[in-house]
Amino acid sequence: MRRCIPLFVVLAALGGAIAVPAPARAASGEKAAPATIAQSLREEAGGALRRFYATRDFKPLWVAKSGRIGPAADRFLGYLETASLDGLKPSSYDVDELRAALAGAKGGAPDAVARAELLLTESFARFVRDQRRPVNVGMVYADRKLKPKRPKVEAVLRSAALSGPFADYVANMAWMSPHYVRLRNLLAHARKTGAGETELDRIRLNMDRARGLPGPWTMHVVVDASSARLWYYQGGKQLGTMKVVVGAAETQTPMMAGMLQWAILNPYWNIPDYLVQKNIAPKILSGRSLASMRIEALSDWSENPSTLDPDGIDWAAVAAGKRDVRLRELPGGANSMGKVKFLFPNDEGIYLHDTPNRDLLAKPDRHLSNGCIRLENAPALAKWLLRKPIGTASKTPEQYAPLPVAVPVYLTYLTAAATEKGVAFRPDIYGRDK
Numbered sequence: 371m372r373r374c375i376p377l378f379v380v381l382a383a384l385g386g387a388i389a390v391p392a393p394a395r396a397a398s399g400e401k402a403a404p405a406t407i408a409q410s411l412r413e414e415a416g417g418a419l420r421r422f423y424a425t426r427d428f429k430p431l432w433v434a435k436s437g438r439i440g441p442a443a444d445r446f447l448g449y450l451e452t453a454s455l456d457g458l459k460p461s462s463y464d465v466d467e468l469r470a471a472l473a474g475a476k477g478g479a480p481d482a483v484a485r486a487e488l489l490l491t492e493s494f495a496r497f498v499r500d501q502r503r504p505v506n507v508g509m510v511y512a513d514r515k516l517k518p519k520r521p522k523v524e525a526v527l528r529s530a531a532l533s534g535p536f537a538d539y540v541a542n543m544a545w546m547s548p549h550y551v552r553l554r555n556l557l558a559h560a561r562k563t564g565a566g567e568t569e570l571d572r573i574r575l576n577m578d579r580a581r582g583l584p585g586p587w588t589m590h591v592v593v594d595a596s597s598a599r600l601w602y603y604q605g606g607k608q609l610g611t612m613k614v615v616v617g618a619a620e621t622q623t624p625m626m627a628g629m630l631q632w633a634i635l636n637p638y639w640n641i642p643d644y645l646v647q648k649n650i651a652p653k654i655l656s657g658r659s660l661a662s663m664r665i666e667a668l669s670d671w672s673e674n675p676s677t678l679d680p681d682g683i684d685w686a687a688v689a690a691g692k693r694d695v696r697l698r699e700l701p702g703g704a705n706s707m708g709k710v711k712f713l714f715p716n717d718e719g720i721y722l723h724d725t726p727n728r729d730l731l732a733k734p735d736r737h738l739s740n741g742c743i744r745l746e747n748a749p750a751l752a753k754w755l756l757r758k759p760i761g762t763a764s765k766t767p768e769q770y771a772p773l774p775v776a777v778p779v780y781l782t783y784l785t786a787a788a789t790e791k792g793v794a795f796r797p798d799i800y801g802r803d804k
Contacts, residue, residue: 407433410484418523419491425528430487431536437478439486442540446494447472449543455554455561456501457574463493494530495523498545505578508802509782512628512716516778518582533587534606544606547583549592549784556786560793569793572803576786579625583780591630591751591779593722593743595623596796597787598736600722600745602754609754615725615736615744622800623741625783628714629776630722633752635760635769637707637723639699641665642740646697651689654680660697664704668696701767708745710752710760714779722779724748737799743781 408428415423423429434440450463468489475486504518511517526545533539543551557573584590589604595616602610617623641650650665660667660680667683668675675696687693699705708724718741725744730736745751752760755773785796785803798804 406480407437407483407487410480411487414481414484415488418495418527419488422491422524422527422531426531430483431527431531432487432490433483437483439472439475439483439490440537442537443472443486443490445537445540446490446497450493450497452558453497453500455557456577458497458500462500463497468493491527495526498526498530499523501546502581505581507575507579507582508625509579509582510624510626510716510718512626512714513778516627516629516780529585529587533585539606542586542606544587545585547580547592548586548601548603548608549583549594549782550577550580552788553577553580553784553786556788556793559788563792565793569795572795573786573793575803576784579782579784582627583782584778589775589777591722591777593623593779593781594784595625595737595781595800596783596785600743600751602751604754610747610750612746612750613731613736614722614746615727615730615739617739617741618737619799619801621740623739623743623781624718624720625802626716626718626720626781628716628779630712630714630755630779631773631776632713633756633760633771633773634711634713635709635771636701636765636767637705637711638701638768639706641697641699643694645740646695647688647691650697651685654685655689664700664702665697666700668698671696701765708748710748712751712755720781722748722751 407430411423411428411430415428432439432443447465447468450465450468451460453460453463468486471482471486471489475482499520502518503520529545530536530539533544538544543554546554553573553576557570557577560570560573583592584603586603586608587606591600591602593600593614593616598614598616600612600614601608650660650663653663654660667678667680669678678695683695684693688695699707701707704726706723706725706727708726711721711723713721720742722743722745725731725748727744730738730744731746749760755777756771757774760771783800783802785798787794787796795803
């Protein structure tokens with residue numbers, strides 16, 4: 371039985387942020403001009419809705435050029451009716467009342483159209499805020515500003531109004547990440563085809579990981595360590611994608627969000643201590659030289675260290691783990707960092723970088739790194755981030771190039787995928803789906 375809860379009670383529970391429109395005045399039946407609907411909105415809107423509409427001179431959001439509510443409304447009602455896919459209750463959104471208001475607005479009477487407009491906008495803001503609710507999925511926020519918060523009503527509506535044609539924004543569910551939308555559709559398909567609860571729960575877990583990713587209107591980078599792929603977005607579009615090499619099961623790429631701030635051209639590679647002990651020191655003891663490997667030994671980890679004579683280092687002690695020594699590989703075509711690396715401050719020492727080892731990118735399983743992300747097309751990403759090609763003229767080592775704007779990067783883990791046969795899951799390399 372449908373709950374008979376007055377709309378003002380529901381909105382009061384939201385803290386008074388959104389005011390209820392007054393009942394519609396008698397419909398005249400004549401077609402409404404946009405200015406007349408705007409006047410009705412000016413009279414009826416209150417609270418956060420009034421503040422939002424005032425910024426656009428009370429121009430309606432849902433009304434098409436015909437003066438009637440546009441097709442975005444039907445698409446939105448479809449989302450509300452399937453809100454259980456998002457872990458929400460469809461009964462919370464008074465879909466029957468919205469449909470009745472839309473039916474009453476079909477004649478084009480300004481008051482009826484304005485009432486339907488305000489009810490749609492209130493429900494839209496509430497649904498988007500509920501969809502984007504923060505969920506703890508083990509993501510580390512290297513930049514605390516990226517930690518998800520339930521967005522405010524006015525922020526939700528401003529983004530919707532400013533992000534291209536509103537009908538397209540609604541049709542694409544563009545307030546959510548494309549990865550979330552894909553997984554939502556996958557969950558709907560899995561339900562229809564009778565998938566088991568374990569499979570459904572695993573898709574929901576993936577959806578929660580994708581829930582905290584931005585929509586495509588925010589300039590950002592996503593790295594999925596499960597599929598070993600990277601995407602970058604801006605202006606409502608996916609501008610590029612590429613293969614990447616990510617951490618092996620023993621040296622996993624973490625789930626992390628940070629702000630890309632610097633590109634370093636012609637970088638050195640500071641070799642990790644464990645590789646110095648297990649890889650470099652044994653080679654020196656077997657007769658190789660640092661010079662032949664284009665590696666130099668340094669006195670310390672400061673910005674201006676002095677170089678050390680390799681012959682003065684106790685390599686047996688290094689190999690035994692009794693002594694540490696700082697080694698770095700010189701820039702050049704064979705450098706493990708390639709032509710460029712991209713830094714975002716984090717405590718794990720994770721970054722994105724070019725690679726000369728192109729054969730690794732051809733492998734079907736690219737979980738092969740020590741945790742950092744090796745890029746298939748670093749110059750393309752650099753051109754987008756720096757807004758210019760990186761060039762090849764200068765050979766100066768370790769050139770710091772600040773990005774014109776800091777860009778969020780999200781390292782996530784999405785194992786669920788769609789195939790021709792239905793739902794599939796990639797191997798859970800990191801054991802995070804258990």
